[in-house]
Amino acid sequence: MRRTLTLGARLCLAVRLRLAARLSQVACLCVAACLCLAACGPQSTTHHRPGTAHDVVTGPATPAPGQAHAEITITRGRVSPPPGWLEVAEGSPVTITVTSDTPDELHVHGYDIKAGLPAGKPVTVRFTAGLTGVFAVETHRAKLVLTQVAVR
Amino acid sequence: MTGVLAHGVGERSDLPIPLFYAYAGAFAALVVSFLALGLLWADPRFRGDRAGRPLPVRPPATPLRVLTLAALLYTVAWLLAGPAEGNAAPYLIYVLFWVGLVPASLLLGPVWRLLNPFRLLPDRPRAPLPPRLGYWPAAAGLLAFTWMELVAPEPAAPATLLAFLVLYGGVQLAGVLRYGHAWLERGDPFEVYSTLIGHLAPVGRRADGRIVLRNPFDGLDAIAPAPGLVATVCVLLGGTGYDGLSTVPAWIRVLQSGPGTALGTLGLLAAIVLVALLYSACLALAGLIGRTRGLRPRFAHSLVPVAAGYLVAHYFSLLAVEGQRAVILALGLEVRVNAEAVSPGVIATVQVAAIVAGHVAGVVAAHDRSVRLLPPARAVAGQLPLFALMLCYTIGGISLLLA
Numbered sequence: 001m002r003r004t005l006t007l008g009a010r011l012c013l014a015v016r017l018r019l020a021a022r023l024s025q026v027a028c029l030c031v032a033a034c035l036c037l038a039a040c041g042p043q044s045t046t047h048h049r050p051g052t053a054h055d056v057v058t059g060p061a062t063p064a065p066g067q068a069h070a071e072i073t074i075t076r077g078r079v080s081p082p083p084g085w086l087e088v089a090e091g092s093p094v095t096i097t098v099t100s101d102t103p104d105e106l107h108v109h110g111y112d113i114k115a116g117l118p119a120g121k122p123v124t125v126r127f128t129a130g131l132t133g134v135f136a137v138e139t140h141r142a143k144l145v146l147t148q149v150a151v152r
Numbered sequence: 153m154t155g156v157l158a159h160g161v162g163e164r165s166d167l168p169i170p171l172f173y174a175y176a177g178a179f180a181a182l183v184v185s186f187l188a189l190g191l192l193w194a195d196p197r198f199r200g201d202r203a204g205r206p207l208p209v210r211p212p213a214t215p216l217r218v219l220t221l222a223a224l225l226y227t228v229a230w231l232l233a234g235p236a237e238g239n240a241a242p243y244l245i246y247v248l249f250w251v252g253l254v255p256a257s258l259l260l261g262p263v264w265r266l267l268n269p270f271r272l273l274p275d276r277p278r279a280p281l282p283p284r285l286g287y288w289p290a291a292a293g294l295l296a297f298t299w300m301e302l303v304a305p306e307p308a309a310p311a312t313l314l315a316f317l318v319l320y321g322g323v324q325l326a327g328v329l330r331y332g333h334a335w336l337e338r339g340d341p342f343e344v345y346s347t348l349i350g351h352l353a354p355v356g357r358r359a360d361g362r363i364v365l366r367n368p369f370d371g372l373d374a375i376a377p378a379p380g381l382v383a384t385v386c387v388l389l390g391g392t393g394y395d396g397l398s399t400v401p402a403w404i405r406v407l408q409s410g411p412g413t414a415l416g417t418l419g420l421l422a423a424i425v426l427v428a429l430l431y432s433a434c435l436a437l438a439g440l441i442g443r444t445r446g447l448r449p450r451f452a453h454s455l456v457p458v459a460a461g462y463l464v465a466h467y468f469s470l471l472a473v474e475g476q477r478a479v480i481l482a483l484g485l486e487v488r489v490n491a492e493a494v495s496p497g498v499i500a501t502v503q504v505a506a507i508v509a510g511h512v513a514g515v516v517a518a519h520d521r522s523v524r525l526l527p528p529a530r531a532v533a534g535q536l537p538l539f540a541l542m543l544c545y546t547i548g549g550i551s552l553l554l555a
Contacts, residue, residue, distance in 0.1 A: 079408060084401045110163040110491070132496050133164035133469075134399060143305070143412075145404050152167050152496060 054127035056115040063095040068129070070137075072146045074100040079144055088129040088151045096137060096147070097124045104142055108149070110135035161242045161308050162474050164491070165399045169500040169553045177504035181511045181546045185539045188515050189532060196524035198373035198517075204356060204364025211266055211363075221269040226482075228317065231310040242308035243478035246301060251467040252475070253342065257350040258460065261371075262357050264346035270324045270336055277332030286338060286379030289327070291387050293320065293341030295424070298391035302398060303416035344384060349460050351375050351453070352513070372456060372517045377449035382431065385455040389545065390424030392462040396552030397423070427545075431455065434541035442526035442534030450525060451538065454518035458545050461510020465503040465553065469494055503553050511546040515539065 063069040068088040073080050088094050098106055099122040106115045108125060110133060115125050117139065129151040137146045223244075230241035256263045265271070297316070306312050320341075327335035336343050350356070351371040356364050358374070375381070397403050397419070407415050432448060439447045472494045480487055494502075518538045526534040 077408075082401075082405045083408065112163070131164070131491050132167065133491075134167055135164050136399075144408060148165075148399065148401070150167060 054111065054113050054125060056113075057124045057126070058118075058121060059124065060097055060122045063093075068092065068094045068149075069096070070147050071097045072099070074098070074102075074104075074139065074142070074144065074146070076101065077142060077144070079146055083145045083147050085134075086147050086149045088149055090129060090132055090151055092129055093126060094129050094149060095124060095126050096149075097122050098139075098146060099123075100139065100142075102142070105140040106137070106146075107140055108135060108137050161246045162470050164469075164473070166469050166499055166503070166553075167496050168555060169503060169550075171554070173500050173504045174550050174554050177508050177550050178547055180508050181543060184508075184512050185515050185543060188512075188519055189535060189539065192516065192519050194523055194528070194531070196520050198367070198369050198520045200370060200373040201359050203370035203374075204358060204362075204366030207355070207363045207365055209363050213266055214272070216267055217269050217272050220267040221272065224269060228314070230482075231314050231317075234310070238481055239308075239310065240478065240481035241310065241313060243474060244482055245313060246308075247470060247474045248478045249342075250297070250301070251471045253346050254349060254460065254463050254467060255471070257346040258353055258464075259355075260350070261353040261355045261363075262343070262347040262350035264340075264343045265336075265357070268336060268340065268343055270328055270340065271333060273325075273328045273333075275328075275333040277334060278330055281331045281334045281338065284379055286381065287344060287384045288380035289323075289339035290341045290344035291380050291383040293323070293339075294345060294384060294387045294391070297341060298387065298394075299417065299420060302391065302395055303413060303420055305413055338378070345388070348375065348384070348388075348456050349463075352457055352460055369513070369517060369520070372453050372513070373520065375453035375456065377452060379449075381449060381452040382428065382455075385452050385459055386424050386428040386431065388459040389455060389462060390427040391420065392459070392466050393427065393548065393552060394420045394423040395466050396549075396555065400555045430541060430544055434537040437537040438522075438526075438534050441537065442522070442530045444526055444534075447525065451518055451521055454514045454521065454538070454542075455545075457510045457513035457517065458542065458549075459510070461506045461508075461513075462549055464506035464510075465549065468502045468506070469499045500553075504550065507546055507549045507553075511542055514542050514545075518542070 060071075068086055070086050086094070086096075096108070098117060099120065100117040101119060103119045104117045106117050106123065106125065107113070108127070110131055111127055113125055113127055115123055117123050129149065132151050135149045135151070137149060138144060139146065227241050227244045230239055230244070234241060253264060296319075300312060300316055301307055304312055324336065324340055327339045331339075337347070338344065351374060352368045353371065354365060354368060356366050356371045356374070358364055403419070406419075409415075435448045435451060438451075439445060473489065473491055476489045476493065479485070480489060515538075519535060522535045522538065523531045
C-alpha cells in the first residue's frame, strides 16, 4: 500500500516536473517575444526625470542669508574653490553660480538641470532640494566635477 | 547621461552613513570576531562539496541561454542604433546585468553558468585547460570591466561598451573553441563572479553537476583553491573599495589636478594591490604562527563573503533606483522613476548590515579552515592575523561609507 503510494507520488512529481519544464519554456518564449516587440515598437522619447521646478538666471545671485549657495569659477580647467560638498537640508532652496572661461554646459545630476555656460558670464541655477542623496554638479564638455550637493 | 562619478551610470550616490551606524557596525564586527575565537568549534565542520541535499530540479538551460542571447542582441541593438540621451544599454549592462547578478547569485547560486550564452557553443575542447591558468583570465576580465565602469572617461558611451563587448566576446569565443566549456568556468569573468558569489547561496551546484540545497558555509568551503583565485577576490574587493573612494572630494581634487584617467587607473590598481598586500602579509603571519606552509590560496574563500558584503553595500540603492530606469527605458514604458524608493535610513541599515554580515561569514569560514589546516595547539593563535585582516577590511569598508 505504502509502496504504491510512493510510486504514485513519484509519477505525479515526474509529470509535474515535465509540466514545469514545459511551462518555463513557454514562459521564456513569451518573454523573448515581448522583448522583440518592445525592440520593434516606438522608442520612448518622453523620458521623465525626477526634476523639480528650477530657474536659470544669467548673472550673479543674491541668495538669502543662511541659504545653501556655491559660487564657482572655472579658469583653464581648474575649479575654484576646489570641488567639495554643499550641504543642504531636504526641501530647502539651493543656488549655484558658475562662471566658466570657456563655453560649456552645466549639469546638476539627479535633478536633471542643464544650463548653458557662456564664456566669462556668471550663470545661476536655483532649485529646491526635494531628493535626498549626493548629486554631482558637473560641466559636460570639460567633464569637471564642480561640487557635490549632499541633500539630507 | 555621462556619469563621471562611480558606477558607470546613475544620477545620485549615497549619503554618508550616520556615525552611530558606523560605530554600531564596527563594534558588532569586533565583538563577533572575539566571540568566534573563543566559542566556535575546535574541529572542522564544513564538508564543502560533499554536503547538500540533491534537489529534483533541472532548469531548462538551453531556452534560458537563447533568451540571454536575445537580451544581449537587444542590448547591442540599443548600443548601435539607440539615442544618445536616454539609451537603455548602459543601464542594462551596468545595473540589471552587473549589479543584478549579485542578488541573483546570492539567492540562486551560479546563475550566469545557467544563462551564459557562450554555453550554447559546442563543448569540443582541442586542448585541456592548462591548470596554471587558473582564475587569472577571470581576474584580468574583472579588472577590465571594473576599470571601464569606474575609471574610463566615458563609461556609458556606446563606443566604450561596444569595444568591451567585442573584446569580451572575442576572448570567450576563442577560449571555448580551444578549451571547450572548461574555459568558461575559469576564464569568463562574469561566470566566475556569479559562481564565486553563488557559493554563498542556499542553492548550490556541486562539482558533479547536481543542484543541491546546502548550508552556505558548506558552499563556501567548496571553493577550490586555484592560481589567481586570490587575485580575483582582491580585484572585487579593491574595485568596490575604489568605488567608495570616488565620491570623496579630496580624491576628486586629485583626479582633476592632472590627467584624470591615468590617475584613476593608478588609484584603482593601488586599491587592489593594497587589499592583496594586506591579505598576503596576514596569511604569511598566520603561517609563521601556525607553522604551516601554503596557506595563502586556501583562505581566499573567506574573502568571498566580505567582497559580497561590499558589493551589496555599494550597489543596493543603485539597483533599487536605476534598476527601475533600466526597465523603463528598455521597455519604453511611460512611468516615472521613483527616486525615493528607498529612504536614506534603509540604505544606511542595508549597507552596514551587509558589511558586518560579510565580515561574520568570513570570520566563521576562516575559523573552520584554520582548525582544519593548523595544528590544534596553534589554531587559536594562528587565527589572530586572520581576524586582524577581516577587521581591517570591515573597518575600511565602513569608513568608506562614512566618507
